[in-house]
Amino acid sequence: MSPLSGSGGALNRPTMKDVAALAGVSLKTVSRVVNGESGVSAPLAERVESACRQLHFHPNLGARSLRRGDGRTATIGLVLEDIANPFSAAVHRAVETVAMTRDVAVLAGSLNENPQRERELVAAFSARRVDGLIIMPTGGDQSHLVDERHAGIPMVFVDRAPELLDVDVVLSDNYEGARAATRHLLAAGHRRIGFLGDRTGIATLRDRQAGFSRAMADAGILVPADHVALDLDTMRAAEEATVRMLTTAYAPTALFTAQNLITIGAIHALRRLLRQRSVALVGFDDFLLADLLEPAVTVVAQDPHLIGTRAAELLFRRIGGDSSPCSHTVIATRLVPRGSGELPAPVATPAAGPLGE
Amino acid sequence: MSPLSGSGGALNRPTMKDVAALAGVSLKTVSRVVNGESGVSAPLAERVESACRQLHFHPNLGARSLRRGDGRTATIGLVLEDIANPFSAAVHRAVETVAMTRDVAVLAGSLNENPQRERELVAAFSARRVDGLIIMPTGGDQSHLVDERHAGIPMVFVDRAPELLDVDVVLSDNYEGARAATRHLLAAGHRRIGFLGDRTGIATLRDRQAGFSRAMADAGILVPADHVALDLDTMRAAEEATVRMLTTAYAPTALFTAQNLITIGAIHALRRLLRQRSVALVGFDDFLLADLLEPAVTVVAQDPHLIGTRAAELLFRRIGGDSSPCSHTVIATRLVPRGSGELPAPVATPAAGPLGE
DNA sequence: TTGAAAGCGCTAACAA
DNA sequence: TTGTTAGCGCTTTCAA
Numbered sequence: 131m132s133p134l135s136g137s138g139g140a141l142n143r144p145t146m147k148d149v150a151a152l153a154g155v156s157l158k159t160v161s162r163v164v165n166g167e168s169g170v171s172a173p174l175a176e177r178v179e180s181a182c183r184q185l186h187f188h189p190n191l192g193a194r195s196l197r198r199g200d201g202r203t204a205t206i207g208l209v210l211e212d213i214a215n216p217f218s219a220a221v222h223r224a225v226e227t228v229a230m231t232r233d234v235a236v237l238a239g240s241l242n243e244n245p246q247r248e249r250e251l252v253a254a255f256s257a258r259r260v261d262g263l264i265i266m267p268t269g270g271d272q273s274h275l276v277d278e279r280h281a282g283i284p285m286v287f288v289d290r291a292p293e294l295l296d297v298d299v300v301l302s303d304n305y306e307g308a309r310a311a312t313r314h315l316l317a318a319g320h321r322r323i324g325f326l327g328d329r330t331g332i333a334t335l336r337d338r339q340a341g342f343s344r345a346m347a348d349a350g351i352l353v354p355a356d357h358v359a360l361d362l363d364t365m366r367a368a369e370e371a372t373v374r375m376l377t378t379a380y381a382p383t384a385l386f387t388a389q390n391l392i393t394i395g396a397i398h399a400l401r402r403l404l405r406q407r408s409v410a411l412v413g414f415d416d417f418l419l420a421d422l423l424e425p426a427v428t429v430v431a432q433d434p435h436l437i438g439t440r441a442a443e444l445l446f447r448r449i450g451g452d453s454s455p456c457s458h459t460v461i462a463t464r465l466v467p468r469g470s471g472e473l474p475a476p477v478a479t480p481a482a483g484p485l486g487e
Numbered sequence: 488m489s490p491l492s493g494s495g496g497a498l499n500r501p502t503m504k505d506v507a508a509l510a511g512v513s514l515k516t517v518s519r520v521v522n523g524e525s526g527v528s529a530p531l532a533e534r535v536e537s538a539c540r541q542l543h544f545h546p547n548l549g550a551r552s553l554r555r556g557d558g559r560t561a562t563i564g565l566v567l568e569d570i571a572n573p574f575s576a577a578v579h580r581a582v583e584t585v586a587m588t589r590d591v592a593v594l595a596g597s598l599n600e601n602p603q604r605e606r607e608l609v610a611a612f613s614a615r616r617v618d619g620l621i622i623m624p625t626g627g628d629q630s631h632l633v634d635e636r637h638a639g640i641p642m643v644f645v646d647r648a649p650e651l652l653d654v655d656v657v658l659s660d661n662y663e664g665a666r667a668a669t670r671h672l673l674a675a676g677h678r679r680i681g682f683l684g685d686r687t688g689i690a691t692l693r694d695r696q697a698g699f700s701r702a703m704a705d706a707g708i709l710v711p712a713d714h715v716a717l718d719l720d721t722m723r724a725a726e727e728a729t730v731r732m733l734t735t736a737y738a739p740t741a742l743f744t745a746q747n748l749i750t751i752g753a754i755h756a757l758r759r760l761l762r763q764r765s766v767a768l769v770g771f772d773d774f775l776l777a778d779l780l781e782p783a784v785t786v787v788a789q790d791p792h793l794i795g796t797r798a799a800e801l802l803f804r805r806i807g808g809d810s811s812p813c814s815h816t817v818i819a820t821r822l823v824p825r826g827s828g829e830l831p832a833p834v835a836t837p838a839a840g841p842l843g844e
Numbered sequence: 845t846t847g848a849a850a851g852c853g854c855t856a857a858c859a860a
Numbered sequence: 861t862t863g864t865t866a867g868c869g870c871t872t873t874c875a876a
Contacts, residue, residue, distance in 0.1 A: 141639045156863045186634045191614045192549040193853035214580045219571040238595045257548045277543045282498045419776045513847045550869035
């Protein structure tokens, strides 16, 4: 067959009716063969299969799901903050891998910093009758999901726990990860540790900040207000905040950056100030090339692949009818020392800080 | 409404019939209201809308597309080599942005280094009756797409031109980009430039190699065979190939790496050999943090966002019925000098090479 | 302006 | 073993 060009006309795909006519059998017989049901004689099955091949017949899954009792579409929806974010992408890949084994397709969409798009995406997926949803929520408000929840669509949240709904969640151990990072810096002798975080509206950040605060409190250290910068939306904002924080009299000797882009913003700032070898840094969330920077960047690594895998497995269990109580899966993080987090605190501390230890 | 837990039972969603019954009108009237058709009196429309809200009714797009003449599903399929690859992810984002403006959802899937999955994915999307496909093909063989092509499903290829089919393609100017990169190294005085590339089965690589070869030939330079390493599948393989290439007698003084992961593999090798400040490097395709490495990495940047945007626009034009001849859109690349590509050639060249200039 | 009937492509339930 | 009928949720066609 020669490659056809263009595509103007309406698609004209063969249906079971066409196959039935060609094979000289009834519609139902074709259906049986196509679905591998038993009880079709070999010669008839052969004729049907031959007709299928001849017409290049592929059943219409939409029509099938419409008719079938369970209404399954063999499609799930995945709502991410940003497809292009490496963390999201890794989750996506893991979800796809699990879905693939069950012949389930994945509708993916991202919010691209537009919170309203969360409800649009969920509505769009819901209108296409996905069998379930995996959602990385933006803000605190998930009230728009009540319809879907009420309709009984299985859904699993990843990375961030929603505020309102009682649902399944799979996320990193943000609290312990942040606590470990902070203790790591404390162990290197630091007493003045700055905290830089993104949106305070997100539970994720609050947990990370709580872990940081706990570790500092346990060490008997009071953190001055200007050692905490929050609501840093962009890499740029993080860079500026870092510069401000490091150019005060009682500046931190170490930084804990609570998110990927913030870590990179902070690195930019350290370079600008030529302080990358004197100010210690631990970032939450690993990133590509962290090992090739100088100094290499110590991070608290998450396991997005495991998060995605667990979330997908859980979702399919729910789709399969599991109605046990909602679960809260916490995935451990791992501190990866690479150099930046092991820079020691300067021996001679400047005269007097506002709040001593 | 209290948050419901579990999801065991079959989803029971309201249908137009339910809405019609509640509103005390016919099915068709509900359909008219839901679709914004004219010719419904205000009071009736009001009653229908109220019933829709009360029941949380959302029309079933699958059923709609089944009945409608054109059979549109308002869904397209996107087949990528690897969702998690930053280039793919940027294309994905751009495609999604265009699709969003038309209320079209995107089914995304990746091959994850399994070429057979290309046909599976296309079949899965096709079975769900997507309105069109955007494909980043793996190998040369696209014969499995003949069915879909024959069925008239609009499709656009990105990044790589397929061998067999006469189809729309949107890709980077690989030839000119590679040529520019090579000339850039030549301009810095280099004569011995190594080429490292990935799979030779892909037209993309062949174009990049052709651009490299052209520039070298134009400069009157013959490239010895051991200055060319091909079929480097992994970052690791690229690293080893780079080490081998640089530890020969007549070693290159500069490298052109034809792909992202290969660039990073080469950087690892340069670090290992402590040669990152003496061997020049230009990589094809930009990557995050290239500017923060030392030296910062000079690259030929592609424009994945533009590629995705163009591909999606083209696809929707085809879906809209445009049947003009297939087009071949070439997106310009941009050389981004950052340091590694401007390292000069050593003044004293070792005695004699196998092939002079 | 409104609605009844038919049917999109397929499968469930029931006959033959 | 094979086929017939009905109907999934919706829109089209045509009649009231």
